[in-house]
Amino acid sequence: MCGIVGYVGKENALTKIINGLEALEYRGYDSAGIAYLWNGKVEIIKKEGRIETLKKEIDFSLSPTISIGHTRWATHGKPIERNAHPHHCGKFTIVHNGIIENYLELKKELTGKGYQMISDTDTEVACALLDAIYQEEKDVLKTIQRASEKLKGSYALGIICEDTPDTLYATRKSSPLIVATVEDDKFIASDVPAILQYTNQYYLLDDEDIAVLKEDSLTFYQAGEQISKERLVFEGNLESAQKEGYPHFMLKEIYEQPNVIEKTIQFYFDGTKESLFQRLPDLSKYETIHIVACGSAYHTGLVAKTWIEEIAEIPVLCEIASEYRYQKVFYTPTTLVIVISQSGETADTLACLRKANQEGMDTLAIVNVVGSSIAREAKEVLYIKAGYEIAVATTKAYSAQIAVLSLLTLKLALIHNKISEKSFERFKRQLSSLPDAMRTVLKNPKYKEIAEKIYEREDIFYLGRKMDYAIGMEGALKLKEISYINCVAYAAGELKHGTISLVTEKTPVIGVITDPFIKEKTISNLKETAARGAYVIVVSNEKIEEAEECIEIPNFHPLLQPLLTILPLQLLAYEIAKKRGCDIDKPRNLAKSVTVE
Numbered sequence: 001m002c003g004i005v006g007y008v009g010k011e012n013a014l015t016k017i018i019n020g021l022e023a024l025e026y027r028g029y030d031s032a033g034i035a036y037l038w039n040g041k042v043e044i045i046k047k048e049g050r051i052e053t054l055k056k057e058i059d060f061s062l063s064p065t066i067s068i069g070h071t072r073w074a075t076h077g078k079p080i081e082r083n084a085h086p087h088h089c090g091k092f093t094i095v096h097n098g099i100i101e102n103y104l105e106l107k108k109e110l111t112g113k114g115y116q117m118i119s120d121t122d123t124e125v126a127c128a129l130l131d132a133i134y135q136e137e138k139d140v141l142k143t144i145q146r147a148s149e150k151l152k153g154s155y156a157l158g159i160i161c162e163d164t165p166d167t168l169y170a171t172r173k174s175s176p177l178i179v180a181t182v183e184d185d186k187f188i189a190s191d192v193p194a195i196l197q198y199t200n201q202y203y204l205l206d207d208e209d210i211a212v213l214k215e216d217s218l219t220f221y222q223a224g225e226q227i228s229k230e231r232l233v234f235e236g237n238l239e240s241a242q243k244e245g246y247p248h249f250m251l252k253e254i255y256e257q258p259n260v261i262e263k264t265i266q267f268y269f270d271g272t273k274e275s276l277f278q279r280l281p282d283l284s285k286y287e288t289i290h291i292v293a294c295g296s297a298y299h300t301g302l303v304a305k306t307w308i309e310e311i312a313e314i315p316v317l318c319e320i321a322s323e324y325r326y327q328k329v330f331y332t333p334t335t336l337v338i339v340i341s342q343s344g345e346t347a348d349t350l351a352c353l354r355k356a357n358q359e360g361m362d363t364l365a366i367v368n369v370v371g372s373s374i375a376r377e378a379k380e381v382l383y384i385k386a387g388y389e390i391a392v393a394t395t396k397a398y399s400a401q402i403a404v405l406s407l408l409t410l411k412l413a414l415i416h417n418k419i420s421e422k423s424f425e426r427f428k429r430q431l432s433s434l435p436d437a438m439r440t441v442l443k444n445p446k447y448k449e450i451a452e453k454i455y456e457r458e459d460i461f462y463l464g465r466k467m468d469y470a471i472g473m474e475g476a477l478k479l480k481e482i483s484y485i486n487c488v489a490y491a492a493g494e495l496k497h498g499t500i501s502l503v504t505e506k507t508p509v510i511g512v513i514t515d516p517f518i519k520e521k522t523i524s525n526l527k528e529t530a531a532r533g534a535y536v537i538v539v540s541n542e543k544i545e546e547a548e549e550c551i552e553i554p555n556f557h558p559l560l561q562p563l564l565t566i567l568p569l570q571l572l573a574y575e576i577a578k579k580r581g582c583d584i585d586k587p588r589n590l591a592k593s594v595t596v597e
């Protein structure tokens, strides 16, 4: 959700900013811009579209030593040059990630003071606010502090002021921002990849911290007082952020899944029940569980809901975070709130975590990004071991979340004596063959063949029941995210109540059937669509004769099955998007980390 990079130091700031922005392009890519100080004056270059387009406009033979840059995911105002960042007003130039909620009110106040806004953005208003306060304060640090008190909403800001040409400022509230230093080079960035080619060490700003960066110094302030901050080390490396010969990050990440799952599971479970009791939090007191997340993470929650209810026999409320945060929620002292997030920064999920924390609930986060806001604010955190995920459409983080949820379910079932020794042993045994089974499923050439047949369709339906429905939802989301085909997942029994009217000759209907207890029911629903001309494709752990195409996957323990079922759906989405010539790693209108409401 918008990428910010800032640099001050001895070297060519333009190169540093562009390198950094390229590494952050997954955060938003509808327009980009850069500002630098040259001969005491601020120069701004902005372009609609990708960073590549911006790059062509930059004269790299100049070598300014201070600069800020931005890659945008539009919130206020269309993705056009006028609305692209950086924004400039008076003495100030800024880049921003987040949403200033009271910008209309501030805009009125500032236009009353004579400021004229040329963009439709909330960012320009924040920039004018800084300039207006500075007129009184004549001190940038105090100005930023006072502006923070007036700005409502979320922001990460990179700031330069013409009166202090050797200094870069940064502050944040509810939007991530890091600071790094490599000798005389000082950086700010929305996320670690922007600095990884220089260092893997960084400082994480906390809400309302202000960082003051100069070539020879780095200071942090909180509420006007100078503070010291702990230096963090990023676990991954630059290689993990490269394609390693794959045409797309998404494909690379799909193929990483067997290893990721092995690593994630081994971290929490060594085959003994004791390891589950030692390495996972104590879950014995919980009588209800709430699971809250967005997007694919929400879909993993739906899988876990089925598991926890059916295997551990504990009721689960699984809710979309943007709903849960404004809902009347019924907590009891024995409710556990689980939030799931790859990035650990999703604004709605973070808000739900805060809501539960404020109510005094026990909160547990399942997160990929170490040190992210959600990881830091939850009472307990379980990291998935997915490694760095770059493709906007998640695959390996989704699976690693499923793996952790599977272990949590297993532990709950053991606590409540709901799982037989036989079933536990089957889980254990199949766990060791799971990575190879996944590799075999990934190799199936059928996905390409099916993609060839259906890639030109404009409507595709996914049907399943219970856990299979939840997996169908993820399959449909993958496909629509990257191929722009309108696809919807339906609870198999519900399609006939309206949506079946959309099924016509050769409409692809993809059935997910792995649960033996409701298999026949879903098959009947698929037949209903076939009778209306649908082209029925099934992903199943047994041969389904009734389907025109059956993608067979191995039959595994229910707590492991989804890790196999999802693979054909991910690859089908990938192959279809590829045939349609889509920009697979950076689909239109999307962003990987959604730090706004």
Ligand code: G6P
Residues within 6 Å of the ligand: 294, 295, 296, 297, 298, 340, 341, 342, 343, 344, 345, 346, 349, 392, 393, 394, 590, 591, 592, 593, 594
């Ligand atoms: C965005 C991403 C999705 C992701 C969702 C939740 O929409 O494009 O892939 O599932 O956010 O993100 P989180 O980081 O909280 O898992």
